[in-house]
Amino acid sequence: MKRGLLFFLGIIICSSIHAVELNPPTSYAKVKAKSGDAVFKLLRKYHLMEASCNIDAFYSLNNMSKSDPLLANKTYQLPIAIYQYNGTSIRSTIGNNDWDLAVSIQTYNEKLRDAKVKPTIYREDKILYVPHHLVNCEGSVPVTASAPTKEYVKTDIFFGTGEKIEKKSNVLQGKVYYIISGHGGPDPGAMKKKGNHQLCEDEYAYDVSLRLAKNLLEEGATVHMIIQDKNDGIREEQLLKMDRDEICKDKGAIPLNQKKRLQQRVSSVNGLYKKEKSNGKTQHTVIAIHVDSRSVGQKQDVFFYYSPGSRTGKKIANNIQNTFRKKYQVHRKNRNYTGTVTSRGLYVLRKTNPPAVYVELANIQNTSDQKRILPASNRQALANWLYEGLTGQTIK
Incomplete structure (x- = not known):
């Protein structure tokens, strides 16, 4: 000097x-x-x-x-x-x-x-x-x-009109997360009529995905939302309005054909992964978020899939499962958590290059399970628990 x-x-x-x-x-x-x-x-x-x-x-x-x-x-x-x-x-x-x-x-x-x-x-x-x-x-x-005393994150993700994401720390710096919100565009996914309103899987999965993305960005992570909606930010309503204008990051409109839809989002992830890897990033995780559809009377806890043979994918799924189990011991003391971790050869799990985990949040057909995704506070809790399971960090 x-x-x-x-x-x-x-x-x-x-x-x-x-x-x-x-x-x-x-x-x-x-x-x-x-x-x-x-x-x-x-x-x-x-x-x-x-x-x-x-x-x-x-x-x-x-x-x-x-x-x-x-x-x-x-x-x-x-x-x-x-x-x-x-x-x-x-x-x-x-x-x-x-x-x-x-x-x-x-x-x-x-x-x-x-x-x-x-x-x-x-x-x-x-x-x-x-x-x-x-x-x-x-x-x-x-x-x-x-002068500004806050640092804000630069992102292409729309969280709401005028919404800025404040960076709270760099604890997740260098880590990259690829969030695939289930379905979208011409495919609303699982559906259930509730009064005069149509509950759609893609809208609830997307809201939880946005909340998870926000949590990750606040702590310094790089986040890619693979499915994006340019006018639906984080929403506080219980009954989320359906639309069909979601797009795939770097790929544009989502195809109607199921196979092409899956190929499109996998291609998006793998292309982004290649870029991030060339920039020196070494820790990458894919998380696909869905809402299941089973018989009306079947209650199910949040459960997880990983690709057969993927040790890292299995470890990630087990970490999130353990987080949910611990949270139930605090917030749901009246019953045990029964969510499972199993391998399954789903296309997104098999074809994405980074290790991946696939999450089913609830059975949209079941009235009790609907309570897990309808209140905004519960969607935030789901996002928080997913965050803690993925990162090992506690929401402050």
Whole structure:
């Protein structure tokens, strides 16, 4: 790091210049990113979100663009100059006689000590922190006042008009999920008349799929919704209106012919998988979400299929099954969970290149099972449990 670089950064990124001459610092504070860390989260921990110029300084110091995520276990420089405290005063340590600046630096160091970010105060360990904004950014405004404090996910998935997905962490960074919502387009899937309304498998499977996609995106995963509807986002109604305008990602209109429909979505998955793999992504999972249709009197719990011979697919299915079993012990104590995991040679399971699991959420014909998918809160619970089973992470 060249001498004075911190001050140079301040000149090029701040809206108003605070010309302060200081002795050159000993070094700059560094931190190793943990799994789930994001830039704003890291800066907030070090009380650097009080001025927007610290954000720009962080990206500049680390030669990053604002679209670059933090990588777990990588060490990053913080916009904090480190001085060897001389035991006399802050002013003589930094080579500047500005009393107010010295008080601000002292207050900043005390904040870090009180928050246990820094274990001791500079008077004890002789390490004085001088944050970038106190020296360079007099005209920089607090982030809470005029700069965004949230990171949003870029995605081609429509979740609802004006709906933005906030990234909460990068805990799933590098992992890719391909969500295939069952049926769609000219094929509504399983159907059941409820009063004057027609319940359609594809609408309920799609809503749960969207909710799962949102959960995954919020934690930094890459998500491809293979079947997409450009005007149906996450819906809160119990009775979801049927339409036939779903399309297949990168493929367009969904064919009427069943075999061609299956081939189309498999081709979409495998094409995307090839691209993601070439970009260095190594962890890929396909999940196909359906609603079953059996006899009216047959109750069934959520159950799973995997491709015969696929150890990874079986492991994924078992993980989700175990999650549902544990959730039932908490939320459905009056009865045991009976959902199964079995192998089945379904086309989507056999032909997709990444490991895959196939989920049946309920029997649409059964009144009791309908209660699992009609209330929006239950559809969200299904998405949450699928998320936890897929990732091993707990919904916060």
